[in-house]
Amino acid sequence: MRDVAIVGAGMTPCRSRWIEKTFWELAQMAVAESVRDAGIHIDEVEAGVAGIYNDIFEFQAIPESGLQGIIGMQNKPLLRVSNGGATGGYAMLAAHQMVASGQHDLALCVGVEKALDCYDFEAESPTPAVVQTIGYSWDPWFERPLGAHATESYAEVVQAYMDEHPGDLAPLARARIAEMLSTYARNNPYAQRKNEQVTAQQVLQSRYVVYPIRALETCVYTEGACALLMASGDKAREIQKRTGQGPIWITGAAAANEPYFVGSDISRYKVLHRIYSDELATRKALEQARLRIEDIQVMELHDAFIPQLMITLAEMGVVPLGRANDLVEEGLIMPGGKYLLNPSGGLTFGGHFVGGSNMMSAWSVRRELLARNLEHGLIHGTGASLSMYAVVMILERRN
Amino acid sequence: MAQPIIRPRMQPEEGMREVLVDGKTHLLRNDVMFTAMQHAQGEFSEFFLSLRDEQRIFGHRCPRCRHLIVPPFMKRCPPCNFADMEKEYVKDVGVMAASPVITVFAPSRFKDQVPFGTGRVFLEAQDGTPASTAMLVRVRTTLGTIRPGIYRKGTPVKIVFSPHRRGAVDDIFAVPQSELTPAQLAKSPLAENEIDWDRMPEAAWTGTAPEEGAVLKEAVRLFRKLAEMVRKSPRATADLRSWQRRVRLESPAGAFGFVIDNCQIEVSEDTSATPDLIFRIHDPAILVGWLRGASAGARAGPQSPPLTDLVVEGTLILNKPEMETITRLDRIPRSLRRDLIVD
Known part of the structure; x- marks a missing residue:
């Protein structure tokens, strides 16, 4: 496998609603920005990947088809990726493989999503329709007819974990993480909730969406786009000479998906109180990078829900399973602690445009590695029923 | 008469709305992503017919590794290189894999069913051993609305069959075995209409009752x-x-009633009329907290949790799972603030 580096990145602002822009325009804005950032012409890009989670959100089947000419990929290969909440992570994995395999020297990875065009005319609100649209991700025979949906599904994992580890995922610890992320979002110029500072007390008082998860512990629905440019080692060094901006190397890239059905044998079924895919993907990615989790300085993790984020951190080995409160109580992930966690504000306060939000995580880690002169970062995406998908990438800044 | 799958009120009329953004007009077009289905139940038809017609549940067991999967979501066992699995009936009892979760804000097509509980059950094989997989089911209680503490990990449950079975997974649901009589427990299949669903008023108050009626x-x-x-x-x-709803609010300190009708609320200390809905609250001071917040606005100090949360947590118990009255009451404080009735 060849070395691969991120040489450019572009973002649109994250908004709950872009009435004035379609997903075509959002994708083009992000790609144009990434090309400017890398100092290249789009014609230099040989292939691309489009992360788009949900056709219904785009109101079009094969929504990537319209993008082809708009993002400058006419007459070139463009692979559509759709892997639930982890769509952005899997799209990056595909773009990475295009370059690492030696097939291409420069690949585009763009993620885009609309969401709030969905509307429940009975409730006179988009939210139930958005929740319903995501709910179509559950199987139509055994789970969807029971009203299974994203928050319900992740809440099952959270509740099962709390059954297994009573007292862990303490409400105050969760609330303090949400408070921290709302503060971090101020430093993300693209964040959806950059002006929404919340206190731990407000988090504790916010209403339940699905018991035991509260509204302010939950990611937002977002419309937006992000684009990354991934280059081979030689191409990255050539671009660096043009721009003077150092590449960020991808030294580990791994994924794992757990099975859909719940059971008692972790080798064959989803064990409800675990997010085993996070452990597997993290372990593989760190092995590739020849690092331990302790070596990571900045991480952007997929915080669909704050208690799920805490389980993910435990699965990654930051703390033992059952000791996730230590993340907060010992300050490991808090400001000034060992790990800089979700400096973009994460998906809860930065935004969650599903097809590309994991790319926003890469955009953020790259930004922090360069700005703070850090060496090692980690990005993570999860998704699908019961948080069963996981993608982990290790990023490195070299002197 | 069969009900439409998509309620008429959910279907938009043709229309185009103009919205001003940053001084420029943009269009919003009413539309639908419309695909009616005759959705094939395929190999699962036998399982759903068994629920509907026999009121029995079966799984598939691999003859090699002996894993038993319920529901029978596949016919071959991948770890045994796709060995053919065999049909095996299971019992209608099992244990919860974890505490269920309670949905308050639901997808469009389920929003009139909240609050509802969903959880996974390891059903028992005929020899009493648990299945290898746990099946998602709706969980219900005979003691008012679903709330935390009724079910926990390991709670023994009984599967109950709906009288209106159509050959689908929602033909069945679970109730805690502890809420059933020995005769009900022994009966298979147990039908929904063989259970007394209106036991909430019999539920004993928990903890110490406030003595004074002043709070009420x-x-x-x-x-x-x-x-x-x-x-x-x-x-x-x-x-x-x-x-329109006639509601009786009961607490250990006494009861009162209120009627919602003609867009108004009428409060009465006379509770003789039969209510549509019963609210039970052990400590009426919690209700007072909500009412103070609602009627005094932001100056009331720390905000009370919304009534929805009180229901979900089990502080406020309803005699049936109907949240509409609660969610409508919960909207009032914000409306009063927006209309400057309170600040």
């Missing part, structure tokens, strides 16, 4: 004050549009 009197006073404010607020009045 304060609740009545504040509820009347709230009702007066609703009359002055167009938004709060609209919150109660097209809704």
